[in-house]
Amino acid sequence: MKAKHQRLVLVVIALLAIVGAGLLAAWGLRNQANYFYLPEQMASEPPAVGQAVRLGGMVQKGSVRTDADGVTVNFRVTGNTADAIPVRYSGILPDLFTEGSGVVAEGSLGPDGVFKATNLLAKHDENYVPKELEGMGTEQAAKMAADTTVGLK
């Protein structure tokens, strides 16, 4: 095999591997990406049970209830409509998790229609807004920003 041929073979192998990685990534991203849902979207076309998704919205006022074990929290998340999705979360709540403020829950929908969150992201300070919450519309976002910065400044 001549040096030129060897170079050609190497280029072909490298290209095959990169294309393979690209295809694998495309397939993986389509299957595994955590899709973001607003409460009204989750109510109208719910994701498959057990599929990893994110749910973002506002914590409904008066809906937060802690179980007897002291670590499991139940609450409802609302969006732009009257739809409210019940969420259950076991763990330490983010510092700025309060009723009426924005939250993003990572987890999956259970068979009972309750969203089981494995992780909660709340607004941490005025510089951090979960990117997904931008989709809530300007009015709502402004309201959320006003709500969540109460007591900060």
Add this chain to the structure above:
Amino acid sequence: MIAEIGLAALWLAAALAVLQLVSGAFALKAVDGQVNPLAIYARPAAVTQALLAALAFAMLLWAFATTDLSIKLVATNSHSMKPLVYKLTGTWGNHEGSMLLWVGVLALSGGLLAGFERRLPERTMGATLAVQGFVALGFYAFLLLSSNPFERLPAPAAEGNGLNPLLQDIGLAIHPPTLYAGYVGLSVAFSLAMGALLTREVTPAFARVMRPWVLGAWVLLTLGITAGSYWAYYELGWGGWWFWDPVENASLMPWLAATALLHSVSVLAARDALRTWTIMLGVLAFSMSMLGTFLVRSGVLTSVHAFAVDPERGAFILALLGIYIGGAFAIFALRAGAVAEGKRFAAVSREGALVFNNVMLSGILAIVLLGTLYPLLTEAFDVRVSVGPPYFNPASAIFAIPMLLVMAVGPLLRWKSDNPGRLRMELVIIGALMVGVIVAVSIVGQYPLLPLLGLGLAPALAVAAVLPLKGRKLARVPVATWGMVVAHFGIAVALFGMACEGAFSRERLAAVAPGGTERIGDFAVTLESVTPVAGPNWTAIEARLAVREGGGAPVILTPQARSFWSPQQSTSESALLTRWNGQLYAVIGNQAEDGRWQLRIWWKPFVTFIWYGGILVALGGVLAIAGRVRVDVRRRLASTKGDRRRADVEALGRPAPVPAE
């Protein structure tokens, strides 16, 4: 006055970058064997530029140390009540300061290259410095036109706004500067690659010049990533050590490219093969550095790292990125064909194994790159997606596992061509160890697939790492070979830590009343009390946990929930109990209505091995640099000695002896 000196130094440095670019370009016009008279300014320009950039950074450091509130950057990011060390580290805890650090390191590495590197042909050196000047110029423009760190306020502020408390940590003192030095060290590899491509001087001698830069940058990246991972682990209070956060990926991608480059540059230096491949990796590695800077600094991402969202800056960095990466790949496409082919090798050979690993590393790089950019792409079409571990873990493992397997065997193979039968014994040992451990672990319990594979691979890799030393006199093994052994062993150690953490971690989450006890593993954790405490710029709720292992004496852990007042923010300070075989990780949460406190406790066996492994890998890199430098210094001494002897012989009037070669 301080701000003005800094700003003037920056403008002067930018002007010198232009001089360096022009003068370096003239070197290309030189007639064979002669030096173009206009090319002599490139080296002094690079060295002076480095001094000026360092001066500008020192001025900003001084402004932060004295909390000069007439400077906008200090007023928005510092606070007179902060401890001094965090005032200093705050210098690069913001957009402008960190970009100044970036440019400073860029200029410094250019200056070092110009000041000390004498092995390259002058034409290649000129082209390299021209490229380095061109890169520096773009970032000076960015700094001076869109993010001036020395901007004054019309009237001095009464008090500063303070620094994000998550960043008020000693981890911040070391993590960004090491990472930046690594990112930017790759700029030298990039400039050298472009210089060699422009003059078609892609030779083993060139590879030997490039290698210490690649190794140095790679060591710093390794340390930076390791430190960043540990910082995220104890500071964010989530108990994880890698989140596939876009910003983490931004540092991982240059590391992957640099790892591939480091191996291919060694092939080029030792065997004169893989010429164009090395050049391409050199371009790719720095492109990934710049892409990382773009992702972190442009505000397209929202995280603790993205300091300010400013679309103008994002567009500026994107334009720079387009010019440099686009330009580099265009030159590569035009010139690569003109670089002569390197030496050939068989598929089963050291080169073959290294090529395989290079390709696998590039595969992982592609997976990480696509996973990181995909959410940004879909967002352009208004679809919000977040990509996390369910994608990254399996997709990167598909490439990582074959790569690790070949890594075990590669160093045992001979250069050029080898017979696999020669290694039957070694292959059997490695294979048996791996299969044996996997079978044994699966009998003991049910574990997820990836940690299980990791547990099997780790001991096999550890043994394979030291096999190249078999049958050699240890005292005579070159230092650089020790470097390889240590680095590969470090990979095995880190993999073991990751696999143990993934397979055997235990978590306990409970609401505990003061006096109550929770059990996790061999540990009994008693909540003794919860008290308020105060620090220099925060107040906190502190839990006193008495941890008893077996029936031994209690150890006190004090996790805190802190509230900073400037800026107002809460953080959770985890408390760690480190044992040789793992860490107990405790976090305190909120108080329930009935007065109980939420406690979250993990027992993470061998989790510390992840970072020990990272340190070993970096140490391996340091050994490799030391070994190469030692050989190089000896060679230089020997050649000057030889020259002197020949001159002596000539002076005596006798005919010079003919060299052996």
